[in-house]
Amino acid sequence: MGTDSDATGERQEAATSDGQWCRLAKTALPAGLTHAPSRRFLVEEGLPVAAADLDFTGLGTDGPEAGADGLFVLGETDYCGRVVLDGSTGEVYLMEEAGHDARRDLLASSLPALAGLIRETEELSAAARRTEEYGGRRGPAVVAEARDAAERRMRAVDPRLFASDIPPAHWSTVLLMRSLSWGARPGGPGEPLHVFDADLVEDLARLAGDGTVHRFAPDRLPSRLTHEPTRRLLIGMGLPSDGGLFNACEEPLRTMGEVYPKSFGSETGDVGEIEGGGDGPVDRRYQREFLALGWWPHDLAVALDGTTGRLELPGWYDDGEPHPYLHHDLSALLYACWTYERLRGEWDRWEYGAAEETWQVFDPKNLLHRCVDEMVEAVDPEAFATPRHSWRMLAEDDHTGGLLA
Numbered sequence: 001m002g003t004d005s006d007a008t009g010e011r012q013e014a015a016t017s018d019g020q021w022c023r024l025a026k027t028a029l030p031a032g033l034t035h036a037p038s039r040r041f042l043v044e045e046g047l048p049v050a051a052a053d054l055d056f057t058g059l060g061t062d063g064p065e066a067g068a069d070g071l072f073v074l075g076e077t078d079y080c081g082r083v084v085l086d087g088s089t090g091e092v093y094l095m096e097e098a099g100h101d102a103r104r105d106l107l108a109s110s111l112p113a114l115a116g117l118i119r120e121t122e123e124l125s126a127a128a129r130r131t132e133e134y135g136g137r138r139g140p141a142v143v144a145e146a147r148d149a150a151e152r153r154m155r156a157v158d159p160r161l162f163a164s165d166i167p168p169a170h171w172s173t174v175l176l177m178r179s180l181s182w183g184a185r186p187g188g189p190g191e192p193l194h195v196f197d198a199d200l201v202e203d204l205a206r207l208a209g210d211g212t213v214h215r216f217a218p219d220r221l222p223s224r225l226t227h228e229p230t231r232r233l234l235i236g237m238g239l240p241s242d243g244g245l246f247n248a249c250e251e252p253l254r255t256m257g258e259v260y261p262k263s264f265g266s267e268t269g270d271v272g273e274i275e276g277g278g279d280g281p282v283d284r285r286y287q288r289e290f291l292a293l294g295w296w297p298h299d300l301a302v303a304l305d306g307t308t309g310r311l312e313l314p315g316w317y318d319d320g321e322p323h324p325y326l327h328h329d330l331s332a333l334l335y336a337c338w339t340y341e342r343l344r345g346e347w348d349r350w351e352y353g354a355a356e357e358t359w360q361v362f363d364p365k366n367l368l369h370r371c372v373d374e375m376v377e378a379v380d381p382e383a384f385a386t387p388r389h390s391w392r393m394l395a396e397d398d399h400t401g402g403l404l405a
Helices: 036-044 057-062 111-128 140-157 171-183 198-208 228-236 285-289 330-349 354-358 364-379 390-395
Strands: 011-016 019-024 071-076 082-086 092-098 101-108 271-273 281-283 291-296 300-304 325-327
Touching: 019 036, 019 057, 036 111, 057 071, 071 092, 092 111, 101 111, 111 140, 111 171, 140 171, 140 198, 171 330, 171 364, 198 330, 228 330, 325 330, 330 364, 364 390
Parallel strands: none
Antiparallel strands: 011 019, 071 082, 082 092, 092 101, 271 281, 291 300
16 A cells, blocks of 8 residues: 555555554654654554554544543554553553543553564464464464464563563453464365364363363274265364263264154154245255264254265254354364364453453453454354354354353
């Protein structure tokens, strides 16, 4: 994007390799902003339009907005308060106004530090998309390595921010969330949708149950399971054998018709409405030959197409919900559930108000709640394609309050 100035020359926007960044003209800087290094930085370097779950769009439009006590508004967050700059010291805070009081948490000790922290956060996610990183390995062990390396770099960027025993507001939670992208890499030809190491299944088993994993013997897998990526996953990595989702599995795997004869044992069973409800019924009796893999919320079975590896849900309710599609394959289901369980585990850490005792403004639960849907959706976007898809129904359930509540 080229430079864009308004009629009075109050604003300039520039793009770098990191994306769109806003730089200000000197005339856009308010007189009350007296910290010289900050003034230079906003003119010469600038801040991104939006990155690291921070939004500086307003900065590029109007310049810093003057607030009380020598503070200037730089941007906002979607989950708590504003990002403000102390005009005399150059420190950056998360701030929330409550009546006549203003509470704040240190976000960065300076604008250059803020930009450096943002770059490290974005690079953590970007590097995970480069399949050659870490030799192509992915899983919880790589997540921990990548996260620890990023935190070391962030500590070097802003040592003062990390000097306290209290984790820095915003960054620790964002770092945790971004590091989950190292859980898996995209699969190539002949591979499942997502590729990860066996420790992801083991970690999921620990998060969702008693930690036990069942790996299938090759000669105990049914001949109708011809999808090789699924066969390799069941044999080499296995499934969690406790926790509700997969504890209905038996060896050898049986068909849906064999396990649920009342629904699939006749020519009249398991007919639901087609997605959208306007084109007549959709017959899910074809799932009779799918393999029964486990259980899903709302008392639904998980049905595995042995030919394609696709996972579906039966139409056991009169309204035809949910949509048949659950996941592209077993790797997507495992990665989505692992991502969810990791986020839920972090949510549970703060469930009893520890965040309120640690920070004045920042609440990690608000950030987790805002991001969980899009993070799980990113694993398999089709699983969230319409309001009738099961994951979307779970995320938007008014009775539960969402995936994490």
